[in-house]
Amino acid sequence: MSEFTVSRRHILQASSLLLASTALPTLLKAQDAGPGGRLVVAADSEPKNLNPAIVASNGVFFIASKVIEPLAEAAFDGHDGLEPRLAISWVGSADGRSITFKLREGVTWHDGKPFTSADVAFSALNIWKPLQNLGRVVFANLQGVDTPDDHTAIFRFAKPTPIQLIRNALPVVSSVVPKHLYEGSDIATNPANTKPVGTGPFKFAEHKPGEYYRLTRNDAYWGKDQPLLDEIVFRVLPDRAGAGAALEAEEIQLAAFSAVPLADLDRISKVPGLKVVSRGYEALTYQLVVEINHRRKELGDLKVRQAIAHAIDKTFVVETIFLGYASASTGPVPKNAPEFYDADVPNHAFDTEKANALLDEAGYKRGADGNRFTLKLRPAPYFNETRQFGDYLRQALAAIGINAEIVNADSAAHQKAVYTDHDFDLAVAPPVFRGDPAISTTILVQSGTPAGVPFSNQGGYRNPALDAVIAKAAETIDSGERTRLYKDFQKLVVTDLPLINVAEWGFISVTSERVLNIADNPRWAVSNWATTALQP
Amino acid sequence: MKLIQKFIKTPEGIVGIIILSILITLALSAPIIAPGDPLRIAGRALAAPFSDPSLPLGTDRLGRDVLSGIIHGARTSLLVGAAAALAAIAIGLMIGLVAGFCGGIVDEVLMRVVDAFQIVPGFLLALAFVSVMGASLPVVVMAIALGAWADPARLTRAQVLSLRERDYVAAARVIGMPPVEIAVKHILPQAVPPVLAVSATIVAAAILTEAALSFLGLGDPNSVTWGSMISEGRNVLRSSPWLSIMPGLALIVTVLGVYLFSEGLTKAMTRPASTDRSAPRDGMTP
Numbered sequence: 001m002s003e004f005t006v007s008r009r010h011i012l013q014a015s016s017l018l019l020a021s022t023a024l025p026t027l028l029k030a031q032d033a034g035p036g037g038r039l040v041v042a043a044d045s046e047p048k049n050l051n052p053a054i055v056a057s058n059g060v061f062f063i064a065s066k067v068i069e070p071l072a073e074a075a076f077d078g079h080d081g082l083e084p085r086l087a088i089s090w091v092g093s094a095d096g097r098s099i100t101f102k103l104r105e106g107v108t109w110h111d112g113k114p115f116t117s118a119d120v121a122f123s124a125l126n127i128w129k130p131l132q133n134l135g136r137v138v139f140a141n142l143q144g145v146d147t148p149d150d151h152t153a154i155f156r157f158a159k160p161t162p163i164q165l166i167r168n169a170l171p172v173v174s175s176v177v178p179k180h181l182y183e184g185s186d187i188a189t190n191p192a193n194t195k196p197v198g199t200g201p202f203k204f205a206e207h208k209p210g211e212y213y214r215l216t217r218n219d220a221y222w223g224k225d226q227p228l229l230d231e232i233v234f235r236v237l238p239d240r241a242g243a244g245a246a247l248e249a250e251e252i253q254l255a256a257f258s259a260v261p262l263a264d265l266d267r268i269s270k271v272p273g274l275k276v277v278s279r280g281y282e283a284l285t286y287q288l289v290v291e292i293n294h295r296r297k298e299l300g301d302l303k304v305r306q307a308i309a310h311a312i313d314k315t316f317v318v319e320t321i322f323l324g325y326a327s328a329s330t331g332p333v334p335k336n337a338p339e340f341y342d343a344d345v346p347n348h349a350f351d352t353e354k355a356n357a358l359l360d361e362a363g364y365k366r367g368a369d370g371n372r373f374t375l376k377l378r379p380a381p382y383f384n385e386t387r388q389f390g391d392y393l394r395q396a397l398a399a400i401g402i403n404a405e406i407v408n409a410d411s412a413a414h415q416k417a418v419y420t421d422h423d424f425d426l427a428v429a430p431p432v433f434r435g436d437p438a439i440s441t442t443i444l445v446q447s448g449t450p451a452g453v454p455f456s457n458q459g460g461y462r463n464p465a466l467d468a469v470i471a472k473a474a475e476t477i478d479s480g481e482r483t484r485l486y487k488d489f490q491k492l493v494v495t496d497l498p499l500i501n502v503a504e505w506g507f508i509s510v511t512s513e514r515v516l517n518i519a520d521n522p523r524w525a526v527s528n529w530a531t532t533a534l535q536p
Numbered sequence: 537m538k539l540i541q542k543f544i545k546t547p548e549g550i551v552g553i554i555i556l557s558i559l560i561t562l563a564l565s566a567p568i569i570a571p572g573d574p575l576r577i578a579g580r581a582l583a584a585p586f587s588d589p590s591l592p593l594g595t596d597r598l599g600r601d602v603l604s605g606i607i608h609g610a611r612t613s614l615l616v617g618a619a620a621a622l623a624a625i626a627i628g629l630m631i632g633l634v635a636g637f638c639g640g641i642v643d644e645v646l647m648r649v650v651d652a653f654q655i656v657p658g659f660l661l662a663l664a665f666v667s668v669m670g671a672s673l674p675v676v677v678m679a680i681a682l683g684a685w686a687d688p689a690r691l692t693r694a695q696v697l698s699l700r701e702r703d704y705v706a707a708a709r710v711i712g713m714p715p716v717e718i719a720v721k722h723i724l725p726q727a728v729p730p731v732l733a734v735s736a737t738i739v740a741a742a743i744l745t746e747a748a749l750s751f752l753g754l755g756d757p758n759s760v761t762w763g764s765m766i767s768e769g770r771n772v773l774r775s776s777p778w779l780s781i782m783p784g785l786a787l788i789v790t791v792l793g794v795y796l797f798s799e800g801l802t803k804a805m806t807r808p809a810s811t812d813r814s815a816p817r818d819g820m821t822p
Contacts, residue, residue, distance in 0.1 A: 263776075320581045395576050395577050406758050
């Protein structure tokens with residue numbers, strides 16, 4: 001029995017071991033990088049409006065997420081896949097009509113005023129719901145926000161709203177801005193949109209157009225001993241070839257969002273002192289999609305769409321166009337969303353013979369020149385890869401007797417042609433999967449979206465069965481049931497092919513080995529970088 | 537005939553004509569030497585030049601044959617160059633003839649239009665035109681011609697102004713020939729040669745403009761052009777420089793060929809036939 005007695009010494013031993021084991025990583029971290037230093041980062045675009053509460057896009061988050069914080073941030077292993085930021089807990093009511101957020105105490109804005117539930121209520125009702133590109137969808141049924149005390153915000157919804165959706169959307173849609181700066185002004189033109197004031201680990205210092213953005217350390221940040229950096233400078237380097245050279249010359253220490261072209265990664269990974277990192281973009285999955293105009297008689301025929309799906313060699317796309325930095329898609333939900341992903345869907349394997357047979361069956365015989373019909377193909381100009389895939393798709397279609405004529409245009413003209421004028425037969429698009437299919441994925445196939453809404457179903461596709469599943473899932477409170485509906489959604493999309501999902505990819509960062517603690521959450525590039533450090 | 541004889545006596549002319557004939561032969565026989573769509577995927581991506589006998593100049597990012605691209609690119613470059621120059625000269629001759637022959641208010645108006653086009657850099661004009669109209673070969677040809685017609689128009693007008701005061705024109709007027717007939721039959725043929733002399737430079741400039749447009753992604757995406765090949769190679773410039781160098785060399789050789797040809801032509805036209813023999817005779821007197 002005496003062996004099992006618990007003595008004071010045992011407890012002391014055990015607790016000191018425990019203490020050592022938890023304290024050790026912190027100590028090591030502190031050794032690796034003392035606080036301080038200036039991190040210089042390549043920025044390829046130069047957004048004017050830096051208010052992420054209005055423009056929830058990665059270009060804005062990249063800079064503004066260090067200044068303005070969301071209620072919660074995505075996490076690799078947090079509860080619900082989230083890590084608390086300005087909210088410390090979130091609980092949905094059983095009827096799906098309200099969600100209660102407990103807010104962090106002792107947080108102050110960069111101008112010294114305290115952060116309270118009034119700021120959250122103001123942001124939600126006056127900005128997220130009416131003005132924000134994604135918030136319009138997510139908070140469509142938001143009726144009001146009650147603030148019983150300074151640190152509680154209760155969101156009330158007119159219709160049952162799934163907590164699962166709100167949770168998944170929090171990192172993207174819930175950037176809180178200060179009520180005292182925005183109230184009573186025209187929000188869209190408020191000066192704080194270009195010189196943001198937030199609660200984040202860094203304060204906005206200055207923007208020199210065409211040169212850089214500079215952020216400085218917020219000494220009053222609520223995170224203990226955070227942030228570790230003194231300054232972050234985003235140097236504007238629009239030329240992609242320039243980012244690689246600047247890294248090698250040690251003018252910058254980090255190039256995120258694949259600023260270094262994929263084809264150059266192999267070479268740059270061998271440069272001493274630099275490393276290539278593909279983690280930190282798991283929640284920012286881009287999907288390579290072939291949009292189809294179902295108004296074209298030929299494309300309205302399922303057999304033709306199946307033939308096109310069979311004509312695309314996804315392995316070639318992943319290995320040659322993306323050089324392995326992507327994976328083949330099975331359907332409209334990417335593998336990076338394990339909560340919803342369903343691999344058990346029909347598979348359109350690469351098979352030119354089958355594609356040709358399907359087209360023959362559909363009654364489109366080859367003419368004397370070997371062509372069955374001609375299509376207008378519009379590859380989106382946003383990425384090298386979407387353009388290259390356009391070139392590849394033209395060749396893949398030629399192999400099955402479809403003559404595709406590529407039409408290139410700049411971003412504005414491309415969006416107008418595809419999403420407003422419907423002047424396309426096939427288009428290559430890179431939509432983003434944002435953690436929940438209801439945020440920006442179902443809109444790609446759902447019918448009834450008016451012309452002119454970018455990145456939505458503008459191909460004239462209408463499938464009542466699919467619309468019904470989407471509508472049901474939008475108001476299903478039970479997470480399990482909702483997830484099941486989205487699995488049905490995936491099956492329906494892959495079976496009827498309103499569009500063809502080809503591949504999905506995240507981005508690549510190239511950094512100096514001196515930069516530590518990068519990619520520690522699935523939205524790292526657009527998160528607050530409070531734990532990022534720079535070795536001297 | 538004399539002009540040709542004089543032309544082939546100039547070294548520039550000879551070299552120029554050799555380069556151009558090789559390129560034209562290459563372009564015309566492209567479907568035979570490099571059959572099939574030059575944009576099709578022919579092999580492994582980024583194969584180095586001279587590593588595979590079936591793909592002598594290697595492949596690009598998607599595995600397309602570089603040699604086939606250069607041969608078919610010659611077609612596009614020469615076609616666009618020639619067509620744009622032809623269009624520019626046709627428009628220029630026409631406007632210049634009308635302005636010079638009619639004189640007065642018509643001349644004033646037309647020349648101010650010419651001024652307007654000469655002020656705007658030709659490349660910017662082409663850039664704007666293609667972005668608005670959408671990229672396709674006819675649009676690119678028009679866009680380049682739009683920036684190139686002003687010079688031949690001015691040249692023609694100057695010629696016409698001096699020609700219309702000549703005695704034979706006055707004679708034609710006296711016998712009651714209609715003005716249009718005088719302009720087309722008697723003045724135009726005399727005004728053409730100096731304009732033809734600048735035509736070669738217009739071709740060279742047109743080829744370069746087309747390459748620059750394609751480089752900026754404003755060429756016809758459905759046909760292979762040297763400019764787009766250079767542009768696509770730029771992304772892998774550090775690891776596979778040949779993708780940009782090969783079409784770049786092709787471009788240099790072509791423009792050089794056209795330029796030498798034009799030099800030879802100018803020399804042949806300006807040098808009197810007897811220069812070679814008369815020179816020593818003049819120097820004989822002690």
